[in-house]
């Protein structure tokens with residue numbers, strides 16, 4: 001029967017969810033958001049792109065739910081709804097009774113209980129035979145690194161909710177750390193900076209725009225760019241407008257950048273010397289949407305004296321890495337027997 005559902009891979013990210021269908025490639029890349037009726041969260045109004053469109057306009061009757069926090073599922077029911085919607089959209093309703101095999105990534109070192117929650121959410125959403133993969137392994141493959149060779153590769157995946165840093169060699173993680181710092185903490189840092197220094201409250205979208213257009217991980221010497229930021233006066237609640245400079249935007253995001261630096265150092269300090277030599281030679285590879293923060297590559301490179309390189313299509317690397325695994329049955333079989341899948 002030609003009805004066997006295709007294998008799929010899912011990157012259920014804090015900010016964005018991507019789905020890859022075997023032999024097709026990436027078919028879905030949408031925000032990890034569900035909009036529900038405020039009176040009953042089981043009444044789902046929109047998911048993904050459609051939910052993001054509604055977001056700015058949510059009235060009191062509607063509520064936006066972000067089911068993933070810091071890289072892990074925090075709202076099980078909503079995560080399952082989102083997964084079900086994306087799985088159906090990716091492979092079509094024909095396959096409802098013919099469940100797909102699903103590869104999904106999790107942050108490095110995620111506790112066994114949280115891994116089980118991910119597996120259960122996928123099964124609830126209509127997946128069969130769930131295989132978990134460590135996010136930095138997928139990111140390193142997606143960045144085009146020779147992860148199956150006996151050399152050390154270093155990847156730093158700066159996503160929306162987590163930064164996963166790892167040394168990858170011979171198909172496995174040698175040292176890894178996942179911290180709850182990423183693009184969303186950078187947005188929060190901009191919001192907090194304006195609260196503290198201008199007595200003004202801005203929305204997350206404004207903070208995100210400031211981060212992407214103006215903020216930089218390195219001191220913006222000679223950069224006189226500035227922008228007008230609009231928000232609400234914390235005291236009077238009136239709309240107000242302040243000028244925000246590149247130097248202020250840099251100050252705002254410095255703390256999360258330093259937390260990322262500390263994690264990169266932590267991993268490097270625990271790297272076996274023979275692999276360190278490879279990393280000195282081949283550099284540190286940055287993936288994930290927030291690795292595109294202006295100057296983050298230069299900050300890491302200059303502080304450590306090791307070249308830091310932004311991967312091609314950084315936001316898609318984990319998905320492309322999982323896609324590669326999906327297309328290579330031998331690698332997938334090895335993964336299914338890896339230690340992270342033993343307790344399923």
Ligand SMILES: Nc1ncnc2c1ncn2[C@@H]1O[C@H](COP(=O)(O)OP(=O)(O)OP(=O)(O)O)[C@@H](O)[C@H]1O
Nearest residue numbers: 013014015016159160161162183288289290292293
């Ligand atoms: N040009 C840019 N500069 C800075 N940040 C950016 C840029 N483009 C995207 N981002 C940020 O990247 C983040 C999303 O990245 P990504 O899609 O890799 O996260 P995710 O996979 O959903 O999260 P996680 O892997 O942490 O669970 C957002 O915080 C977004 O603001």
Ligand SMILES: [Mg+2]
Nearest residue numbers: 013159160318
């Ligand atoms: Mg990610």
